[in-house]
Amino acid sequence: MAHLEVDVVAADRRVWRGDAQAVSAPAADGDVGILPGHTPLLAILREGEVRITATDGATRSVRVDEGFLSVDGDKVTVVVHTATETDAGRGRGR
Amino acid sequence: MAGKQRYYRQRIKSTQALKKIFRAMELMAASRIARARESVEAAGPYSRAITRAVSAVAGHADIDHPLTRERPETNRTAVLLVTADRGMAGAYSASVLREGERLIKELTEQGQEVQLYVTGRRAVSYYTFRRRELAGSWTGFSDAPTAEVAAEIASTLLEAFLTDPSEGGVGQLHVVYTHFVNMVTQTPRVIRMLPLEVVDAPTGEDVHNEPVPLYEFEPSAEVVLDALLPQYVRSRIHSFLLQSAASELAARQQAMHTATQNAEDLIRNFTRLANQARQAEITQEISEIVSGADALAS
Secondary structure (H helix, E strand, O other): OOOEEEEEEEOOEEEEEEEEEEEEEEEOOEEEEEOOOOOOEEEEEOOEEEEEEEOOOOEEEEEEOOEEEEEEOOEEEEEEOOEEEEOOOOOOOO | OHHHHHHHHHHHHHHHHHHHHHHHHHHHHHHHHHHHHHHHHHHHHHHHHHHHHHHHHHHHOOOOOOOOOOOOOOOEEEEEEEOOOOOOOOOHHHHHHHHHHHHHHHHHHOOOEEEEEEEOHHHHHHHHHOOOOOOEEEOOOOOOOOHHHHHHHHHHHHHHHHOOHHHOOOOEEEEEEEEEOOOOOEEEEEEEEEOOOOOOOOOOOOOOOOOOOOOEEEOOHHHHHHHHHHHHHHHHHHHHHHHHHHHHHHHHHHHHHHHHHHHHHHHHHHHHHHHHHHHHHHHHHHHHHHHHHHHHHO
């Protein structure tokens, strides 16, 4: 099954890295959802929540402030200044 | 006679106390350096991602951005010196300051007017002692800089750079920091940070040499670049600070190690001298007794 390789990095650390089915992120003018096979994209993020649905169906969400998101051949990199993992929704679907 | 002995004992005692301090500083630096190197590593993915993104945008369009534009209309130049908050790190701060002075002299000869920004108390005291004006200073974090202070420094410098020249804006930004080569070698480096040179392909171990894909930009290439470049500057400054912090701790560990060994040498010498003094005293006492007995016997 095709999946996304997701990397969430903050200025001072790597927040999360793993495989996912889908990622949704708050882009500057509207949320974007990314599924495997997405066209290469470089989007500016506004403050909000990045939601990642991992391959096992669990979702996790990360609060981010300004940053950007790049999609490149099923590799998704979320690059933000600061990120905090919120536990809401983690483990759902297990 | 006994005075000499007492003198040496005192010196041994005080040197021992110093040695304890040196040893403690060495151990502290040694334990912190692991953390400092970890933070250098941890900031790696971010700066790699951002460099990659910037070069992707730069490759996409002819970029003409205020941050990449040369500004020949102003002769003001900002110089940022990254030094330590505390001494006891050998030549660490001194070599940054020396390199900085050299750069300032060079810029002045080119007709530039230098505005100084410094981090670390060593540089602040160096320049306040010489009554040189500082345009900005930050202290209190030199061995563990956070992303927040890096952001603060970067935004101050970017603001200075983007200000209109007639209102005191600067035309260039140079950074002097210490590059952490390894535990024994740290070299001061001068980098011209602004205006940004058009970014080349990213270098580093994680680079894939495939061509950069044709990105779609959201909302547009210009807006993306607008948002990226300040973040890129911030990330570079953060990495300069982290490199300097690791260098500072390595230099301190080394300096304190040498100091501990010197203290040990001193203690050894003083112990020998004290023993000699004791021996001399005993010899003298014996010869006094013997000559006294001789005088009585004859």
